[in-house]
Amino acid sequence: MVTLPKKVNRSLKIKGEMAAFALIIGFLGIYFSSAFVRLEVFGSISVIILSSIGVSILISKILKEGHKPASAVTKISFLAIIVALLTVPMVYPEELNWSNNNVGLPPTILNSGTQFNLSTNDWADSMQWVRENTPKDAVIASWWDYGYWISTLGERKTLADNATVLDWQIRKIAAMYMSTPDQAWQILTSDVETDVSSYYVTLPTDINQGTINSGDVYDLKQEKLDAFKYWKEDSSPEKIYDADKAEKYPTLFDYYESEVYVLPPVVTGLDADYIIINLAVEKLSEENILDLYLLSQKGGDETKSFWFMKIADLGVMDYYNPELSGYSGKFWNETLLGKLIPFTHILYVDPNNPEIQSEKYKRGYSSIYVKDIKFPTDGDGPFQLVYMSPSFELDAPGPMTGPIIYKINKEYNPNQ
Numbered sequence: 001m002v003t004l005p006k007k008v009n010r011s012l013k014i015k016g017e018m019a020a021f022a023l024i025i026g027f028l029g030i031y032f033s034s035a036f037v038r039l040e041v042f043g044s045i046s047v048i049i050l051s052s053i054g055v056s057i058l059i060s061k062i063l064k065e066g067h068k069p070a071s072a073v074t075k076i077s078f079l080a081i082i083v084a085l086l087t088v089p090m091v092y093p094e095e096l097n098w099s100n101n102n103v104g105l106p107p108t109i110l111n112s113g114t115q116f117n118l119s120t121n122d123w124a125d126s127m128q129w130v131r132e133n134t135p136k137d138a139v140i141a142s143w144w145d146y147g148y149w150i151s152t153l154g155e156r157k158t159l160a161d162n163a164t165v166l167d168w169q170i171r172k173i174a175a176m177y178m179s180t181p182d183q184a185w186q187i188l189t190s191d192v193e194t195d196v197s198s199y200y201v202t203l204p205t206d207i208n209q210g211t212i213n214s215g216d217v218y219d220l221k222q223e224k225l226d227a228f229k230y231w232k233e234d235s236s237p238e239k240i241y242d243a244d245k246a247e248k249y250p251t252l253f254d255y256y257e258s259e260v261y262v263l264p265p266v267v268t269g270l271d272a273d274y275i276i277i278n279l280a281v282e283k284l285s286e287e288n289i290l291d292l293y294l295l296s297q298k299g300g301d302e303t304k305s306f307w308f309m310k311i312a313d314l315g316v317m318d319y320y321n322p323e324l325s326g327y328s329g330k331f332w333n334e335t336l337l338g339k340l341i342p343f344t345h346i347l348y349v350d351p352n353n354p355e356i357q358s359e360k361y362k363r364g365y366s367s368i369y370v371k372d373i374k375f376p377t378d379g380d381g382p383f384q385l386v387y388m389s390p391s392f393e394l395d396a397p398g399p400m401t402g403p404i405i406y407k408i409n410k411e412y413n414p415n416q
Contacts (some may be wrong), residue, residue: 025049039090055082112401113145114280114299122389122402127153129387129403134274141188141272144170146403150276159270168204168266174311175200176270177337184336184412189270189410195390197267202313216320220267228256274407275383277301277340281392281400291370293343297325300401305337310403326367340383340406344372375406384414
């Protein structure tokens with residue numbers, strides 16, 4: 001039993017320390033890759049190391065002395081295969097390969113994570129504004145894609161970031177965006193100990209699995225009763241129970257509800273101070289009498305709204321037109337995201353002949369927008385525009401991207 005590892009090491013020509021290192025790296029790569037898809041890059045490190053060791057073993061067996069000699073054809077074929085494996089991905093396919101995969105594409109932050117091939121400082125400038133104009137303890141609400149940019153460049157706390165560890169938090173944010181502005185205001189201004197379940201446009205049906213829909217209707221009261229029953233039957237020493245406090249309540253359930261029960265996080269508030277949306281818009285030719293715009297699903301939050309709806313268990317077709325190229329009146333009139341987007345639909349046009357226009361949706365037609373800020377800086381609504389990326393102020397036609405920042409108006413009265 002003791003000689004087996006030594007025999008393996010001699011045959012593979014790998015020292016014990018190197019073999020142990022390779023195994024550790026391999027197991028770590030498998031663990032990280034399986035635990036979180038965004039950590040698959042660590043799996044590639046393991047693949048590189050282990051494959052290099054494997055190639056070196058093959059080379060030693062085929063080319064080095066001390067082994068059964070291989071024919072010249074075998075040696076040449078082996079080397080040709082290795083060279084082909086390394087070079088073919090660099091030239092084929094011609095349109096997209098290792099050598100040109102990122103040619104012409106700017107770093108993600110420079111095009112705001114959109115599909116536009118342009119570079120701007122909009123996100124860097126906006127995060128500088130956040131650092132200089134918001135309290136240091138301010139909390140920023142946004143989709144998780146921008147979490148790291150806000151926390152590193154803006155130096156402010158976010159509700160969710162690119163780690164996407166808290167899936168129930170992401171669901172809360174998606175449902176908040178798709179709730180009405182007044183409902184979203186209640187969610188964003190309430191703390192994490194307040195029940196705001198009645199304000200979310202939808203709730204998960206399984207409290208313990210915040211992103212899984214079991215098909216049942218979620219009932220907070222029933223969930224509380226189920227939790228009470230489980231607590232009452234619990235006989236473990238870790239059970240929270242204070243007999244002296246319990247005597248002061250009319251029933252055991254009242255004691256449990258006040259002293260023991262903790263609201264599920266998926267029904268509580270988000271407690272934020274600002275909210276950011278990121279858009280990808282295209283301004284049309286200056287020949288038009290008005291400034292006209294296209295929202296063509298180019299990767300901003302106007303595009304990610306599809307996933308907001310899916311994550312919040314909403315019917316996508318209730319908010320989109322049949323081609324998923326534009327939005328319905330319900331999206332623009334009944335969702336916070338629709339109200340935060342500072343553009344309003346005015347008509348549909350035939351992209352092949354802009355002279356042909358329609359006030360009603362027609363298949364193949366493009367939706368045209370004009371700039372329309374629904375929550376102005378000096379307004380008394382639930383949100384107030386405080387920052388708009390410089391790209392959206394440009395006079396020249398072309399793509400426009402970047403963040404738009406709203407302050408959550410804590411003085412707003414939804415009952416007025």
